[in-house]
Amino acid sequence: MNFKRNILITGGAGFIGSHVVRLFVRKYPDYRIINLDKLTYAGNLANLEDIEQEPNYCFVKADICDFERIYALMQEYRIDGIIHLAAESHVDRSIKDPFTFARTNVMGTLSLLQAAKLYWESLPEKFEGKRFYHISTDEVYGALELTHPEGIEPPFTTTASSSEHHQAYGTDFFYEDTKYNPHSPYSAAKASSDHFVRAYHDTYGLPTIVTNCSNNYGPYQFPEKLIPLFINNIRHRKPLPVYGKGENVRDWLYVEDHARAIDLIFHEGKTAETYNIGGFNEWKNIDLIKVIIATVDRLLGNAEGASLDLITYVTDRAGHDLRYAIDSTKLQKELGWEPSLQFEEGIEKTVRWYLDNQPWMDRITSGEYEKYYEEMYKGR
Numbered sequence: 001m002n003f004k005r006n007i008l009i010t011g012g013a014g015f016i017g018s019h020v021v022r023l024f025v026r027k028y029p030d031y032r033i034i035n036l037d038k039l040t041y042a043g044n045l046a047n048l049e050d051i052e053q054e055p056n057y058c059f060v061k062a063d064i065c066d067f068e069r070i071y072a073l074m075q076e077y078r079i080d081g082i083i084h085l086a087a088e089s090h091v092d093r094s095i096k097d098p099f100t101f102a103r104t105n106v107m108g109t110l111s112l113l114q115a116a117k118l119y120w121e122s123l124p125e126k127f128e129g130k131r132f133y134h135i136s137t138d139e140v141y142g143a144l145e146l147t148h149p150e151g152i153e154p155p156f157t158t159t160a161s162s163s164e165h166h167q168a169y170g171t172d173f174f175y176e177d178t179k180y181n182p183h184s185p186y187s188a189a190k191a192s193s194d195h196f197v198r199a200y201h202d203t204y205g206l207p208t209i210v211t212n213c214s215n216n217y218g219p220y221q222f223p224e225k226l227i228p229l230f231i232n233n234i235r236h237r238k239p240l241p242v243y244g245k246g247e248n249v250r251d252w253l254y255v256e257d258h259a260r261a262i263d264l265i266f267h268e269g270k271t272a273e274t275y276n277i278g279g280f281n282e283w284k285n286i287d288l289i290k291v292i293i294a295t296v297d298r299l300l301g302n303a304e305g306a307s308l309d310l311i312t313y314v315t316d317r318a319g320h321d322l323r324y325a326i327d328s329t330k331l332q333k334e335l336g337w338e339p340s341l342q343f344e345e346g347i348e349k350t351v352r353w354y355l356d357n358q359p360w361m362d363r364i365t366s367g368e369y370e371k372y373y374e375e376m377y378k379g380r
């Protein structure tokens, strides 16, 4: 079959990547979607079971750092668009093992950039109709002050979201031109990769685009991250480790809204531009944790507040960024994107999904799926 486009999505077996792959496979039957993933501990093909048989989907197990292999795959699949999500993504792991983060996030991105450049330059039309879309994070901007610890209601200096909870913990936000100031090895590696992407545009004219998004939540997130970890711990009556005093603030966006933004920007974003993506939905960790507890308890039929005693304050994360808050006005004004879900609705859907999909969670937490994939790909 001749496809209209051949799009390489890296990291498609991970949390956000799986939502992007699903959206593209379903929405664009005339595109071939090539999901390239190394299947690290965070990659899980069970995230894509519902679409893996689709005729416009294929999976390739590969490491983005393997330049020769990536270059060969670019030719084999005649790739004309890349949506790059593959990365090491957990801050706590980056504190313990920064080298892996530099390798994957920096060298892996560089290897993809170089493979795209060389392959596209070899074609008669060169960069015409091509796109290299790099998915980054708001964490590259560093941390904001918490100038209003009790929170303030809109209007802030910026547009309010559709969320009921639109409240901010300071008057400052991350804008597209906010200076980079990463603090963790994770965000330093992501910042470095962003610089390489922009350098490839400025130096070689590669048609790049970068987006920086706030914290995502929703189905299929690996349960080392706050929300799925806490939902699972509540279910099993295990302690909920709150770092420091639980006063850090994050801006939460439902993952399908991020995937929709990626689709829109991939198709309509301007080359060489940066877009911030966020929910105007700031929560102090401890307040968010109380919402999660209340929702899980209600859905499990527990008495109100039954799991509050699981909250356990633990030593703070080293270099723990105090507040992240994205201003996504540019994306809203230029491309008309808005978060579609109110937070209350998103968190209810999310908790329900984890409770209804306990086998998915059990396979990960028992380590079974890692053994399964090792077996499956032995010798390949």
Ligand code: NAD
Binding pocket: 010, 011, 012, 013, 014, 015, 016, 017, 036, 037, 038, 039, 040, 041, 042, 043, 044, 062, 063, 064, 065, 084, 085, 086, 087, 088, 089, 090, 104, 108, 135, 136, 137, 138, 190, 212, 213, 214, 215, 216, 217, 222
């Ligand atoms: P994730 O950890 O769930 O998934 C990462 C995926 O990348 C996994 O499937 C893994 O197997 C794959 N991978 C890792 N190293 C690889 C390599 N060397 N070669 C090929 N594949 C490799 O991450 P996520 O939360 O889905 O994040 C995806 C992207 O979005 C990352 O670039 C991250 O920085 C960015 N981001 C995440 C968030 C968030 O809240 N999760 C917010 C903003 C931006």
Ligand code: TYD
Binding pocket: 091, 092, 215, 224, 225, 226, 227, 229, 241, 242, 243, 248, 249, 250, 285, 317
């Ligand atoms: P996380 O989900 O790891 O995302 P990020 O560090 O990229 O923002 O953590 C979200 C917030 O929750 C962050 O402020 C750290 C905090 N946190 C805890 O308090 N306890 C935990 O066990 C985890 C994983 C995170």
